[in-house]
Amino acid sequence: MPTDLSSRGRRPRVLHLTQPVDGGVARVVTDLVGAQLADGLDVTAACPDSALTSQLRSLGAQVRHWRATRSPGAALAREVRQLARLIDEVRPDLVHAHSAKAGLAGRLAVRGRIPTVFQPHAWSFEAVGGGTAALALRWERWAARWAARVVCVSEAERATGAHAGITGRWTVIPNGIDPERFRPAPADAVRAALAPLAGLRAQAPLAVCVGRLCRQKGQDVLLRAWDTVVRRVPDARLVLVGDGPERDRLRAAAPASVLFAGAVSDASHWYQAADLVVLPSRWEGMALAPLEAMACGRPVVVTDVDGARESLPPAFTDRCLVPPEDPGALAAAVGALLLDPTLRASLGDRGRRHVLSLHDVRHTARAVTDVYRDLLGTWPDTTEARPHRTVGGAGADRATQRAEPSEHRESIHS
Incomplete structure (x- = not known):
């Protein structure tokens, strides 16, 4: 008792x-x-x-x-x-x-x-x-x-x-997550204030991955997918936000279109700067990064690991959920969304409302x-x-x- x-x-x-x-x-x-x-x-x-x-x-x-x-x-x-x-x-x-x-x-x-x-x-x-x-x-x-x-x-x-x-x-x-801390903001204005994006063309499609640089988070799978994405969207850029034991190995494998932002105390600006947020994890309980990104009004692409389906609105599952450790499926989902700003805006709005309601x-x-x-x-x-x-x-x-x-x-x- x-x-x-x-x-x-x-x-x-x-x-x-x-x-x-x-x-x-x-x-x-x-x-x-x-x-x-x-x-x-x-x-x-x-x-x-x-x-x-x-x-x-x-x-x-x-x-x-x-x-x-x-x-x-x-x-x-x-x-x-x-x-x-x-x-x-x-x-x-x-x-x-x-x-x-x-x-x-x-x-x-x-x-x-x-x-x-x-x-x-x-x-x-x-x-x-x-x-x-x-x-x-x-x-x-x-x-x-x-x-x-x-x-x-x-x-x-x-x-x-x-x-x-x-x-x-x-x-x-x-x-x-805290929907007051993670909230929408104009991407252009945010990008202009982020030093690692200096020199990046304002309208360049930008994907962001926030997470510890480690095997769990699957950034190596994302890098294998990224070559295919860039062939489809030539001016696309990818930013990896975070630090960890895989940093040096990932840097060695990354092409010039991938930027490393390092560890940050507040990732909200990176979500706001992104056109799309990606988290290609191998396992999770329920990752915070997709919830934070959706609270900022950004669409996400995530792998179908524990907690992923439960964290997404139903409208996301067909376009935004891919099998873990599948670079081809990941590249297809990321490329399609980077090429469709209207769909991104719609998904971003739905994601924000979903987080406010349930998370x-x-x-x-x-x-x-x-x-x-x-x-x-x-x-x-x-x-x-x-x-x-x-x-x-x-x-x-x-x-x-x-x-x-x-x-x-x-x-x-x-």
């Missing part, structure tokens, strides 16, 4: 836990922390020193340094011991662990003694192969017993876990709060005297379910 915090006269003390992250996961954590602070919760984050640390402190969160690497390794036992000490010091009512590594260390440190929410943000066993994938899957099946709730960002992500034999109490909370971050924060209340009971409704913050994180529709490997599902919330 959940503990009724109202009898203690206080709101929950929540510990968010993450390994080194950037991009979408960092934004989700930042948005949740900001919303929860605005609602008067007592929020602490444990994470390695990074840009995320500074962002969380600027929101007013308490931040504890956790010396952790991005992936499991020889230091895991030390990382778990340090985390256990941090948890003893913070004494949270609930631990919310984000991504595979934090989910591994967090559940080992807590082992069910405190209500633990695990949010995979895409499954670990999809990111690796061979024996490593088998070990990751075996761990996820075992550790599900130590998660009071597994929060997935798409029904497809939940189904992937259930089909892999992971048994847990599931809540699906689709990703979403506003404020719904995300409320849905996560519902999960916390289900696990902890009620708490006082008095709010701290904090200014209201608009946050950006994950979407509106949600389903809370218990899933067995046999696909039996039981509704928990209406």
